[in-house]
Amino acid sequence: MKPAPFAYVRAATLDDALRTLEEHGDGARVLAGGQSLMATLNMRLSAPEVLVDIGRVDGLAGIEDTGDTLRIGAMTRHVEVETSELVAEHAPLVASAMPHIAHPAIRNAGTFGGSIAFADPAAELPACAVALGARMTIAGKAGSRTVEADAFFRGLYETAIAPREILTAVEVPKIAPGWKSGLMELARRHGDYAIIGLAAHVEVEGGRFGGGRLVFFGAGDHPVAAAQTAALLEGETWSDRLADRLAASLKEELDPFEDLNADAAMRRHLAGVLVKRTLGPLAAA
């Protein structure tokens, strides 16, 4: 299908983009890579009056080493993150997520910030952001503010970004010594949104787990941190018994949705499978 008519404005600067959003109010929508937005417009799931293209706004793209964190600009294309040496070294969880995101042609156009802002419940990057404790920088008329990942994802496709605001960057803390991370997902076809997936970021020293986070995607309306289950890891080494305890705990803790791909019971079962497949190798490595 074709989208309903809209006007198109290409912003030259961030101020320019914010001003245009103010001017058009609820009828305006930010256009980043367009890989989710265009699909919804083509299906006429929404019909904004004006698209504000931030694709050429200076300073919104790029990956910067700030010392303790990597600052990933919102307009950084997925392919840049996928092939970044900085990301591979300091944010291996994000690096391992990238090949799972859609397909090469979509990763060439889609953006890091777009995935975070869109907040699809089955998307990898929101779960990575929660697992790593990333911070989102949001610009608006009144200036810039920073929101922690835990407070950022609020519900189904709902984030802390208010109408007329723009996500400008995501700060990802660098992985600390003694920490390991892994991401795994189950999907019908490589590149499709996951039926369910796990972003794990845990402390492991000499085969023994410390603290950490197990964050599921495709398990709720936004990333789900299984805190109760993660607490069972403390002080433990990897064993089949531990794996079974984790899987049993996930069945209690998760309350996943049902869709054509899987019912809730199947998603709960798959969560246990993912924990085994992800944490076993992390403990051994």
Added chain:
Amino acid sequence: MDTNVDVSMRVNGDPVSRRIEARMNLVDFLREELGLSGSHVGCEHGVCGACTVRVDGRIVRGCLMVAAQADGADVTTIEGLSDTGEIRALQDAFVERNALQCGYCTPGMLLTLAELMERNRAASRSEIREFISGNYCRCTGYEAIVDAFEMARSARSGGGGDAA
């Protein structure tokens, strides 16, 4: 507000300018405004890959980009890629290995495989499959397409033939 825009870009090396509806996507622009019907339209929501074209050196979905976003860009379609001879070896291998039947997916497949040839020419069979995971083919079952990539790669690395 005005729902039309002026766009100018280079398509297969030639400069073009048009005034079009802002909602017109890139693949419709190429097909309907420029008559370049080699890029196909399948699903119009990013799933099938039939609309794959190259923008500033990288493949994208022509259905998920408004033409206005390509203003000032360098766009290459299957027509341009065929004319320059860049994918001759791939095209020959597609014929040789029967890597197409109805041909609907073929332009998108070729654009995608041309990028793989650039980025990872030594790709394993599973890496080739992963790279074309976003391109649906309802006819061939993909095996022959993977074969064709392998064949074209050895032709290009001097393994034989006049395909270059």
